[in-house]
Every structure is written in C-alpha cells, then in structure tokens.
Amino acid sequence: xxxxxxxxxxxxxxxxxxxxxxxxxxxxxxxxxxxxxxxxxxxxxxxxxxxxxxxxxxxxxxxxxxxxxxxxxxxxxxxxxxxxxxxxxxxxxxxxxxxxxxxxxxxxxxxxxxxxxxxxxxxxxxxxxxxxxxxxxxxxxxxxxxxxxxxxxxxxxxxxxxxxxxxxxxxxxxxxxxxxxxxxxxxxxxxxxxxxxxxxxxxxxxxxxxxxxxxxxxxxxxxxxxxxxxxxxxxxxxxxxxxxxxxxxxxxxxxxxxxxxxxxxxxxxxxxxxxxxxxxxxxxxxxxxxxxxxxxxxxxxxxxxxxxxxxxxxxxxxxxxxxxxxxxxxxxxxxxxxxxxxxxxxxxxxxxxxxxxxxxxxxxxxxxxxxxxxxxxxxxxxxxxxxxxxxxxxxxxxxxxxxxxxxxxxx
Amino acid sequence: xxxxxxxxxxxxxxxxxxxxxxxxxxxxxxxxxxxxxxxxxxxxxxxxxxxxxxxxxxxxxxxxxxxx
Numbered sequence: 001x002x003x004x005x006x007x008x009x010x011x012x013x014x015x016x017x018x019x020x021x022x023x024x025x026x027x028x029x030x031x032x033x034x035x036x037x038x039x040x041x042x043x044x045x046x047x048x049x050x051x052x053x054x055x056x057x058x059x060x061x062x063x064x065x066x067x068x069x070x071x072x073x074x075x076x077x078x079x080x081x082x083x084x085x086x087x088x089x090x091x092x093x094x095x096x097x098x099x100x101x102x103x104x105x106x107x108x109x110x111x112x113x114x115x116x117x118x119x120x121x122x123x124x125x126x127x128x129x130x131x132x133x134x135x136x137x138x139x140x141x142x143x144x145x146x147x148x149x150x151x152x153x154x155x156x157x158x159x160x161x162x163x164x165x166x167x168x169x170x171x172x173x174x175x176x177x178x179x180x181x182x183x184x185x186x187x188x189x190x191x192x193x194x195x196x197x198x199x200x201x202x203x204x205x206x207x208x209x210x211x212x213x214x215x216x217x218x219x220x221x222x223x224x225x226x227x228x229x230x231x232x233x234x235x236x237x238x239x240x241x242x243x244x245x246x247x248x249x250x251x252x253x254x255x256x257x258x259x260x261x262x263x264x265x266x267x268x269x270x271x272x273x274x275x276x277x278x279x280x281x282x283x284x285x286x287x288x289x290x291x292x293x294x295x296x297x298x299x300x301x302x303x304x305x306x307x308x309x310x311x312x313x314x315x316x317x318x319x320x321x322x323x324x325x326x327x328x329x330x331x332x333x334x335x336x337x338x339x340x341x342x343x344x345x346x347x348x349x350x351x352x353x354x355x356x357x358x359x360x361x362x363x364x365x366x367x368x369x370x371x372x373x374x375x376x377x378x379x380x381x382x383x384x385x386x387x388x389x390x391x392x393x394x395x396x397x398x399x400x401x402x403x404x405x406x407x408x409x410x411x
Numbered sequence: 412x413x414x415x416x417x418x419x420x421x422x423x424x425x426x427x428x429x430x431x432x433x434x435x436x437x438x439x440x441x442x443x444x445x446x447x448x449x450x451x452x453x454x455x456x457x458x459x460x461x462x463x464x465x466x467x468x469x470x471x472x473x474x475x476x477x478x479x
Contacts, residue, residue, distance in 0.1 A: 371421050
C-alpha cells in the first residue's frame with residue numbers, strides 16, 4: 001500500500017511577477033520575447049564567468065545552497081565536462097522549477113548553455129520531472145525554439161521523491177534505474193561517464209543566465225551585500241494552488257506572507273525535508289539563507305507550506321512521514337527499516353503514546369546513514385516536530401489536540 | 412593520516428562480518444546494519460583492511476579523510 005503525498009504534486013501554479021527572473025511575465029515564455037528583452041546570449045570566458053558568479057555568491061537552489069563557483073571551478077579542472085539542468089523537483093510542495101519552466105524556460109536553458117560554452121562542454125543534459133507533464137511539455141517546446149551550439153539530451157525522471165537527487169539523476173543519464181547510489185567523489189570531480197559533471201537545479205541556472213544577461217543584481221538594488229539578488233519561494237497553502245514569488249534577499253517574511261488569510265500556529269519551512277517554525281518566529285525573520293540556517297529553519301528549496309489553521313501539525317507530520325517512508329528507494333538498510341519505524345512512532349505520538357524517546361533513538365539511527373539525504377531530511381523534520389510542536393505532543397499525550405478538539409479529528 | 416570506514420549503504424545487506432572482525436569500530440544497529448562508532452587508529456588499520464576485504468557485499472571502504 002502506498003502512502004499518498006499529503007500535499008498534491010502541483011502541475012498548475014500561480015506565478016507572481018518579480019523583480020528579476022520573473023519580470024515581464026506578460027510577454028510570455030517564447031524565445032523571440034526573451035531575446036527582445038535580454039539581447040543575444042553573450043559568449044563568456046570561464047574566468048569571467050567564475051569571477052561573476054563568485055562575486056554575487058550564486059548558490060545551488062536545489063536545497064543544499066552549495067556555492068556554484070566552487071562546483072564550476074572543480075568541473076573545469078579535469079576532462080571535458082558535462083552540464084546538467086535538473087528540473088526533477090521531487091518535493092511535492094515545491095513549484096518554483098515548474099514556474100520557471102512555464103514562464104522562463106529560456107533563462108534556465110541560457111544559463112546552462114552559456115556555462116557549457118565557457119567550459120567547452122559538448123553536452124547539456126536536461127532532466128524533466130516525470131510527475132509534472134505540463135512542466136516537461138513547456139521545456140520541450142522551449143528546446144524546439146532554440147538552435148544551441150551544444151548537443152542537448154533530454155531525460156525524464158521517475159515520479160518519485162528521491163529521483164531528483166544528484167546521483168539518482170546521474171544513474172538515469174547512464175540508463176540505469178534512477179535511484180540514489182553512494183557518491184565516493186563529488187559529481188563535479190567524477191560524474192556522468194566518469195567526467196566532471198556540473199549538475200545544477202533549474203533556478204540556479206536561471207540566476208546564472210540573469211547575471212550574464214542583466215548584470216549584477218546589487219546594482220539593480222536587489223538583495224543585501226551578504227546575499228545579493230533574489231530567490232524564488234513557493235508558498236504552498238492547504239486548499240489553494242501553490243504560489244511562486246521572487247523576492248530579494250532581506251525581505252521581511254511578514255511582507256511575503258501578508259496575503260495569507262488564515263494563519264496557523266506553525267508553518268513547514270523548507271518542505272517535507274524541512275523544519276517546523278512557529279508562525280510568529282517566521283514573521284520576525286527576513287528571507288536570508290544565513291539567518292534562517294542560524295535560527296534552525298534552513299530555507300532549503302524555498303518552500304513554506306502553510307497548513308489550514310484547523311489542521312493538526314503533528315498529524316500532518318505523521319502523514320508526511322508515512323509518505324517519506326514510502327518514498328524510500330528501499331536500498332539502504334537504515335532508511336528501509338528506520339523510516340517506517342519512525343513513521344509508526346510519530347503516528348503513535350498522534351494517538352497519544354509516549355514515544356518521544358523512541359523517536360529520538362530511531363532518528364539517531366537513521367541520520368547520515370544512507371546514499372542520499374532522504375533519511376537526513378526526514379530526521380530533520382521529525383526533530384523539528386519534537387522541538388517546535390512540543391505543546392501539541394504534550395496535548396496528544398493527555399488525549400487532547402491543541403489545534404482542534406480530538407473528537408473532531410479523524411486519523 | 413587518520414582513516415575512517417565508510418559504508419556503501421545500497422550494497423550493504425547486514426551480513427555483519429565487519430562487526431565480527433572489527434568490533435572496536437563497528438557496532439550493529441537493531442536491524443543488523445553497521446554503526447561505525449569511531450576512527451580507525453594505526454593499531455586497528457590491519458584489522459580494518461581485513462574487514463574491508465572480507466565483506467561479502469564489498470560494501471565497506473577505508474578512506475583517508477575523516478568521515479563527513
């Protein structure tokens with residue numbers, strides 16, 4: 001029996017106009033409008049590209065926020081590299097890469113093509129999300145409009161949570177099942193066919209392109225000196241279409257969330273692999289990866305999931321855990337055994353059992369013991385539930401629910 | 412140079428030989444999978460190499476950097 005995602009995978013999304021990547025949405029996603037807006041894609045040397053991405057601190061937007069300049073420099077060091085555009089957004093609560101594919105596909109592709117040229121790479125691989133057909137169609141249509149000086153190869157990932165993980169993507173490109181395998185070296189050192197492989201998320205490529213086409217975001221007044229530029233956010237609200245917004249770093253969360261009509265006690269920051277944060281805490285913060293990491297709520301891939309005020313966050317955590325356990329690739333023992341056990345224990349907390357010590361023990365047994373970050377991310381969510389939803393855990397233990405009275409709830 | 416054991420998790424099938432051969436560094440979790448509990452010191456290096464060779468799934472590696 002498979003557990004469904006508690007948040008449906010979005011194939012439709014509300015995209016708000018933004019200050020950089022999402023500016024000028026009214027002109028549509030087509031290549032002539034894109035070129036009219038930005039001009040031709042400039043030829044950029046590797047040194048120039050390295051210098052520019054390092055200066056504005058472009059970081060990976062798949063969730064890990066790894067510095068792009070470091071990856072680029074590493075990939076440039078060995079044999080002829082391969083460039084990969086990763087659009088496989090396995091996280092159901094995320095819609096930003098879908099938004100880019102639907103509205104700004106040429107920005108994503110320009111970033112990868114310009115970088116491939118600077119690296120003298122011959123191949124750009126584009127990996128599409130199997131569970132989001134409209135996203136795939138939008139990217140294929142955009143590719144049809146282009147004549148690029150590199151070979152473009154398209155792959156479609158399996159519709160699973162872990163299919164977008166870097167090593168799973170490399171497995172897919174190699175013609176094997178797209179499940180995570182152990183990485184003995186970073187893919188920028190040895191990736192596809194043993195070649196240095198520069199694999200980045202769609203949003204990362206769009207930022208690279210915007211930097212080359214429109215210049216330094218700080219000069220346009222976007223972002224802070226510590227974190228120049230903008231970031232894409234998905235505001236996923238229970239019972240509504242996900243909304244994608246582009247905001248400058250440093251924007252208060254209070255402003256970002258001003259439109260949310262019904263405020264719950266806590267929101268899920270960073271998605272299913274993220275952390276619970278109390279609404280008040282989140283509203284006191286600004287959109288800053290560094291500040292949010294320091295407060296124990298890393299922004300990850302830029303998701304904030306807002307449950308309905310009547311949804312019990314502990315019960316939602318249990319549903320998410322059941323889904324994440326089901327999405328294990330079932331290859332690594334601690335994940336295969338530990339995630340279902342964790343899911344059952346968290347379900348037990350909802351039912352009022354006193355299982356927090358067992359939950360903590362299982363979390364320690366799972367953390368860091370897998371080929372990919374699936375167990376680590378799952379543990380992050382569980383630990384934040386214990387830390388932030390303590391009142392709710394306590395209430396359930398005495399047969400209540402702090403969010404709504406227990407008899408109304410069905411689980 | 413200190414050494415550390417790393418497990419290739421998808422390959423490991425909880426056969427437990429690593430724990431038999433190197434109990435100083437390898438414990439087993441409640442499902443029988445290895446829990447690497449510490450670094451491999453110089454004194455244990457030969458035993459660690461034996462454990463790596465003996466793994467029937469070839470799921471154990473000795474790496475020179477400390478674990479991540």
